[in-house]
Amino acid sequence: MSTYVKNTSNASLTVRPLGAALGAEVLGIDMRRKLDQETMRLLNDIWMEHLVLVFPNQHITDLEHVEFTRNFGEPEIFHQDIIRSKSVREIFRVSNVDENNVLMPLSHPTARQVSLAQFWHTDSSYRAIPCTGSLLHGIEVSRTGGETQFTNMYAVYEALPERLKLEVAGRRALHDFEFLQKQNSLRPLTDEERAAMPPVWQPLVRIHPGSGRKSLYISPIYNEEIEGMPSDAGRRLIAELTEFSGQPQFVYSHRWETDDVVLWDNRCTMHQVTKFDADERRVMHRTTIVGDAAVVAA
Numbered sequence: 001m002s003t004y005v006k007n008t009s010n011a012s013l014t015v016r017p018l019g020a021a022l023g024a025e026v027l028g029i030d031m032r033r034k035l036d037q038e039t040m041r042l043l044n045d046i047w048m049e050h051l052v053l054v055f056p057n058q059h060i061t062d063l064e065h066v067e068f069t070r071n072f073g074e075p076e077i078f079h080q081d082i083i084r085s086k087s088v089r090e091i092f093r094v095s096n097v098d099e100n101n102v103l104m105p106l107s108h109p110t111a112r113q114v115s116l117a118q119f120w121h122t123d124s125s126y127r128a129i130p131c132t133g134s135l136l137h138g139i140e141v142s143r144t145g146g147e148t149q150f151t152n153m154y155a156v157y158e159a160l161p162e163r164l165k166l167e168v169a170g171r172r173a174l175h176d177f178e179f180l181q182k183q184n185s186l187r188p189l190t191d192e193e194r195a196a197m198p199p200v201w202q203p204l205v206r207i208h209p210g211s212g213r214k215s216l217y218i219s220p221i222y223n224e225e226i227e228g229m230p231s232d233a234g235r236r237l238i239a240e241l242t243e244f245s246g247q248p249q250f251v252y253s254h255r256w257e258t259d260d261v262v263l264w265d266n267r268c269t270m271h272q273v274t275k276f277d278a279d280e281r282r283v284m285h286r287t288t289i290v291g292d293a294a295v296v297a298a
């Protein structure tokens, strides 16, 4: 697909598709300005078509980032007091630099938890109503790796071999925030954190409320088991689905430039970050859009 231009009364948006699977760059948006409804509708259509949108050269503050997020819905507030920004609560700090501007070694609990984004997942899938999307702002970007890879879970579902389609049909997976902690020997959750985020069952095949299309819905770092299967078999199935989902024909890998903002749809994509040098600073700020409805099973 080649570059195209879409106009509204107040804006002209240039859309440049980035990969065969998903992703497009969008020029013509300044996130410091309020969007009118017509432009917002158009932007939403472009998002639904490409699933991942890259907005280059967005010189925004955290507050402007949060304000722009409100165009899509309420910004989520992370339930743990690590990772969440102390100054702007809606900001989730995907960073190996602490708020005193000090590089954290990989052994630091916060850096370790952030580093688990190096495995495929969708954001906040452990919530009873998971988020719709995320907006990530590249503040200090990596040059030794640190690309964000996205995979198109519509295309993954459609391409699943019949055997796997039958295995996932009508089944649910458990999404448990605590599974991430247990698997990786992170600090145990406090009673309060555990009570805030009890495990939830979600369908393995979901229908997107906007497009009506089916996608595979897994979030492997949180998926402890699959309903009706022995634990081992469930884990094996998750591993097989994860490997299938990460094949290059489904993936767009984003190499960050400073002040890129990337918007993605967590209802039909997964993502992971590629490895980068632990001595290199990587500071990314994320907002997350609160979900507006329970996941609909296919």
Ligand SMILES: [Fe+2]
Residues within 6 Å of the ligand: 117, 121, 122, 123, 271
């Ligand atoms: Fe993530």
